[in-house]
Amino acid sequence: xxxxxxxxxxxxxxxxxxxxxxxxxLGIASIGGNIDQxxxxxxxxxxxxxxxVKKYLTKIIGRIRPNLVGLSAMAWQYDTCIxxxxxxxxxxxxxxxxxxxxxxxxxxxxxxxxSESQWIDFIVRGEGEEVCRRLVNALAGKNDFEDILSxxxxxxxxxxxxxxxxxxxLDLETIKxxxxxxxxxxxxxxxxxxxxxxxxTTRGCTRSCNFCSMKNMYGRTFRTYPIKRVLDDIDDxxxxxxxxxxxxxxxxxxxxxRRVIELCxxxxxxxxxxxxxxVQADCITMAMREDMVAKMAAAGFCSVFLGIENGxxxxxxxxxxGDIVAASKKAIANCHKYGMMVIGGLIFGFPEDDIQSIKxxxxxxxxxxxxxxxxxxxxxxxxxxxxxxxxxxxxxTNKTDLKKYNGLWANVRTKYLRSDELQYQFWYQRQVVLGxxxxxxxxxxxxxxxxxxxxxxxxxxxxxxxxxVMKKHGWEGRFRQEMQRLExxxxxxxxxxx
Numbered sequence: 414x415x416x417x418x419x420x421x422x423x424x425x426x427x428x429x430x431x432x433x434x435x436x437x438x439l440g441i442a443s444i445g446g447n448i449d450q451x452x453x454x455x456x457x458x459x460x461x462x463x464x465x466v467k468k469y470l471t472k473i474i475g476r477i478r479p480n481l482v483g484l485s486a487m488a489w490q491y492d493t494c495i496x497x498x499x500x501x502x503x504x505x506x507x508x509x510x511x512x513x514x515x516x517x518x519x520x521x522x523x524x525x526x527x528s529e530s531q532w533i534d535f536i537v538r539g540e541g542e543e544v545c546r547r548l549v550n551a552l553a554g555k556n557d558f559e560d561i562l563s564x565x566x567x568x569x570x571x572x573x574x575x576x577x578x579x580x581x582x583l584d585l586e587t588i589k590x591x592x593x594x595x596x597x598x599x600x601x602x603x604x605x606x607x608x609x610x611x612x613x614t615t616r617g618c619t620r621s622c623n624f625c626s627m628k629n630m631y632g633r634t635f636r637t638y639p640i641k642r643v644l645d646d647i648d649d650x651x652x653x654x655x656x657x658x659x660x661x662x663x664x665x666x667x668x669x670x671r672r673v674i675e676l677c678x679x680x681x682x683x684x685x686x687x688x689x690x691x692v693q694a695d696c697i698t699m700a701m702r703e704d705m706v707a708k709m710a711a712a713g714f715c716s717v718f719l720g721i722e723n724g725x726x727x728x729x730x731x732x733x734x735g736d737i738v739a740a741s742k743k744a745i746a747n748c749h750k751y752g753m754m755v756i757g758g759l760i761f762g763f764p765e766d767d768i769q770s771i772k773x774x775x776x777x778x779x780x781x782x783x784x785x786x787x788x789x790x791x792x793x794x795x796x797x798x799x800x801x802x803x804x805x806x807x808x809x810t811n812k813t814d815l816k817k818y819n820g821l822w823a824n825v826r827t828k829y830l831r832s833d834e835l836q837y838q839f840w841y842q843r844q845v846v847l848g849x850x851x852x853x854x855x856x857x858x859x860x861x862x863x864x865x866x867x868x869x870x871x872x873x874x875x876x877x878x879x880x881x882v883m884k885k886h887g888w889e890g891r892f893r894q895e896m897q898r899l900e901x902x903x904x905x906x907x908x909x910x911x
Contacts, residue, residue, distance in 0.1 A: 414452040414553050417479040418445050419497065421490035422459035422466055423903040425819045427787050429605075431902060435460055437602045439611040439662050440485050440514065440541070442591035447542040448549050455479070456592055459497075461599040467500060467907035473598065474504050481552060483537075483545065485514040488794060489819035493903070496911035498532035503911075511548060513537035516815075519629050519796045521565050525574035536565035536574070539630060540583050540616075582631055585616065585638045590646055593654055605863035607689075609658040610650040614643045614676065618664040620695060622720075623798030624760070624791060627664055635668050640679050651685055658689045667698040670705045677705075677712035685713065689859065693718035700743035703750075710751035715859050718787065719744055721757045724777030742781050749782070754855040757783030761839050762791040764808055767829035771838045775846035784853040789820030790839055821899055840892055849876070 420438035424431045438458050445454040455477060462469040474482075482501055486494035498510050510533055517524065518538045524530060537544045544563045550556045558566040562580035567573065593610065602609055615638065617631040650656050667673050680688070690713045699706055699719065709717075721741045741757075748755045759778055761771055778786055793800035793809050803809045803825055810832045811817060811824040818824060823836040830838065849872060852864040882891050 414481065414549050415477055415479040416445070416448060416452055416454045416481045416483065416549055417457065417473070417477055418454065418483040418485070419457045419459060419470075421484075421486050421493050421497075422463045422905060423487075423490040423493055423819070424460060424463070425489075425821060426902070427789065427820060434604050434609075435602050436604070436609055436660055437593075437597070437611055438485065439591060439613060441483065442593065442597070442611075443588065443613075444483065444513075444541045444545045445592040445596065446589050448546050452549055452553070454592065454596055456597040456599070458597075458599045458602075461601055463905070465907070466497070466905050470497065470500060471504060474501060474508070478505070479508060481509045481511060481549060483541075484510065484512045485541075486512065486516055487514060487819075488516045488519075488815045489817065491516045492816045493905065493908065495529045495532060496905075496908040498529075499911040500908065502532050509534045509552065511535035511537055511545070513541045513545070515630055516795075519794075521576060525565060525576070530574070534567060536576075538563045538565065538576075538579060540580075542588055543583060544580070582616075582634060582636065585636050586642070588638075588642075590642075590649055593649060604658055604660075604691075605860055607658050607860070608654075608656040609660060610654055610656045611660045611662050612643070612646040612650065613662045614638050615663045615666055615668070619668060620665065623802070624794070625797065629796050635665075637669065637672055640676055643676060644679055644683060647680070647683070647685070647688075651688065657687050659691070661690060661692040663692065665695050666692050667694040667702075667705065670698060670702045673705050674708050677708040677714075680712040688713040689716075690714045691716045691718075693720070694744075695720060696737045696740040696744040699747060700740040703747045706747045706753070707751050710753055714753060715855070716754040716756065717748055718756045718758060719748075719783070721778070721781070721783070722760045723763065724774050738777075745781055745783055749855075752855055752858075754785070754853060754859065755783045756785045756787050757781070758787045758789070760789055760791050762823060762825050762827060762835050764803070764806060764828050766827045766835070768838050768842075772842045772846060775842050779847060784856060785850065786843075786847060788839070788843060790823050790825070790835065792818050792820055792824060794818060816903070819903075836896070837889075837892055840895065841888060844888075 418441040420441050441456050445456055448454050457473060459466055484494050484498060494512060501508055501510060512533055517536050521536045521538050524536060535548060544561060547556045547561045548564060551558055551561065558564060559577065562577055565574050565576045568575050616636050617634040618627055619633050619635050650659055692714055694717050696719050719741065724738060745755050757778055759774060761774065791799065793803050808825050810826050823832040826832045827835060852867065857864045879891065
């Protein structure tokens with residue numbers, strides 16, 4: 414069997430420009446690495462082919478002639494996913510198409526009953542490694558569809574989807590390394606001017622954040638890979654790929670501090686040189702376990718994303734986070750003490766938000782001293798507790814256009830702001846309160862070249878550019894231009910006909 418696994422081209426430039434960071438998709442790489450070796454597997458990250466999606470896929474499909482194409486998509490990528498499925502069926506109708514990922518897991522029943530299901534043959538719900546392995550074997554005549562847990566497939570008689578029972582979460586000890594070799598047909602992954610790869614050391618999170626859809630994927634569980642397996646993964650990246658920067662995709666790696674310390678000791682013992690690790694973590698653990706933070710820094714962890722979310726106790730309670738303001742400050746202090754850069758996550762658009770509270774939230778972020786802001790507007794993802802709450806309050810203004818469910822768009826209103834007002838204040842207050850980014854010393858040490866380019870080339874140019882824009886159009890005109898740019902960003906002209 415020939416299998417082609419594809420990730421979507423849609424991106425979200427919340428931190429920097431969409432061209433500055435291209436990180437390989439770990440999901441399709443892991444699924445591909447766990448398909449039995451007798452089959453030929455290829456990977457394509459369409460993020461690397463954003464301006465020639467149809468042309469590139471037409472060439473690749475014609476060259477490989479796959480029997481099965483797998484498409485992975487988040488909710489905001491699903492529209493593009495369906496267009497690509499349509500394109501592939503038009504190019505080669507006999508190709509079977511399976512979709513998976515978070516959106517397919519959450520919305521399998523709705524997708525199966527929709528008009529676009531005509532382009533889909535199978536749906537994978539939940540973790541895909543074992544389901545896809547067995548699906549490929551079934552298409553090769555070695556398994557039966559009805560025996561594959563977490564698979565949705567078409568019945569023989571009426572062609573309607575049959576949804577097999579959901580499988581238990583996988584034993585992570587059984588999962589093989591992801592594909593990073595020549596079977597990955599796209600290349601050039603980078604963080605600014607440095608190559609980057611991805612790996613995971615755990616899956617799941619036990620926290621109760623009600624805006625997160627992860628519990629629908631894994632439940633409120635937390636599983637860990639064996640330390641040896643993680644080291645084998647790092648070895649593959651470090652020695653075989655010759656890459657020194659690694660983004661760890663775990664939802665919340667630090668839920669078990671003891672294991673983090675054990676992993677860090679193992680990494681330190683390996684003696685990797687110039688290894689740079691990027692991770693996301695919760696504020697409470699990073700605040701309470703300074704010993705763990707120190708060990709992480711010694712092992713090469715240079716940057717951490719912290720879900721600070723909001724400076725308002727009321728908004729934090731609405732998000733299911735509890736009061737973590739003090740923990741946020743302590744966590745940032747701990748990270749800075751050991752030279753780690755902090756990217757702080759902020760969420761706006763809670764029901765009680767008005768202009769003043771948005772301004773105060775940006776001011777709070779400036780006060781606590783995080784190095785960079787990862788700002789989003791609250792998004793009512795399907796099947797989340799936050800969506801149900803906002804629906805009950807009649808605060809969701811966009812219930813169906815999931816393409817705008819990427820954190821950049823106001824799909825909700827608050828009790829005091831219309832959606833358009835929220836969108837504007839989210840953007841405007843960031844400009845006037847946070848202002849231009851000033852790379853901290855940790856960022857300058859980690860990336861002297863790109864921070865130098867930012868400070869002495871890009872920022873001076875942009876300041877001059879926006880000075881002219883402001884003179885001609887003012888704040889609202891500048892805002893409209895930025896929204897138009899965001900509208901164009903994930904619009905793929907060669908897929909418009911599908």
